[in-house]
Amino acid sequence: MCIEAREALTWWTPDPLVFTSVGVSAAIYTRGLLRLWRAAGTGAGISRPRAAAYFIGQFSLLVALVSPLDRLSDLLFSAHMAQHEFLLVVAPPLIVLGRPLVALAWAFEPAQRQRVLRALDSTWLPRMWRGLSAPLAILLLHGVVLWLWHIPSFFEAALRSEPIHAVQHLSFFATAVLFWWAISNGRYGRAGYGLAAAFVFATAMHTSVLGALLTVASRLWYPLYASRGAPWGIDPLRDQALAGLIMWVPAGLLLSVLSLGLFAAWLGEAERRVSHAERRRRMQANGPARAAAESSTR
Secondary structure, three states: OOOOHHHHOOOOOOOHHHHHHHHHHHHHHHHHHHHHHHHHOOOOOOOHHHHHHHHHHHHHHHHHHOOHHHHHOOOOHHHHHHHHHHHHHHHHHHHHHOOHHHHHHHHOOHHHHHHHHHHHHOOOHHHHHHHHOOHHHHHHHHHHHHHHHOOHHHHHHHHHOHHHHHHHHHHHHHHHHHHHHHHHOOOOHHHHHHHHHHHHHHHHHHHHHHHHHHHHOOOOOOOHHHHHHHHHOOOHHHHHHHHHHHHHHHHHHHHHHHHHHHHHHHHHHHHHHHHHHHHHHHHHHHHHHHHHHHHHOO
16 A cells, blocks of 8 residues: 555644744744834844745744654655755754844843843853854764764664654754854854855765765665555665665755855955955055155145
8 A cells, every 4th residue: 555645645743842832933033023123124134035034944844843744754764854854954044044043132122131141141051052153063063963863773763752753853953053053153254154165065975975875775774664664565675765865965965055155155255355455455555656646746
């Protein structure tokens, strides 16, 4: 018996926790965004495209976690991989692009904002944030989390237990958000675009390696999918190869394109710096000549 597409489209999983989390975060963002725009003008601080990116990112979380894709992920490893790509490479960069911390700050009254900032400064959270948001640190953490959860015993534990599954999804999403935040708000000044491109490219490479290993594997990594898919006539080895291809090709291609975009931005920034330095050099060279010309006419 094969999975009927029409039947699968009815497999929604309306998780109250997911709806509450997405709804509350979207409401706070909207409150901060509207207050910012009322104070500084529409598009100030957070442009309309950035705001749209944030809401698309939140919608993609619902696609991953409450649409039929969520239930299909229990039967098909390929669907599970697609779900993970939403949590790793679709939702996080879109949400980070929306500048949620700016909207969060504006969601509070000025007095409340100052109290919250003072309270946070008195804790260990700022030190932990500085450590975790270092681009190299989060590159390594993000990679370790991704590979660790694909160890068969860990992955199948997540398939068998909803709480463990939730921890898996949360760790994927949280480290991905930190990763994209770190490379878009890096600490390396003008070299930031170049290093961000390198970090994204490194992530594309190691995730592509994992995808390739799954694609060409001659044995099942997660035998649990064989027993779950058997009543539906699913070939688990072909399904595993498809899952590997999803990680290898579309996800790897998207990361590579983003890396090339960051590299192009780095080249543009370098060209602007060279042009600016050249203009300053010419102005400095022309200064004495102009002064000499003016003195000779007196």
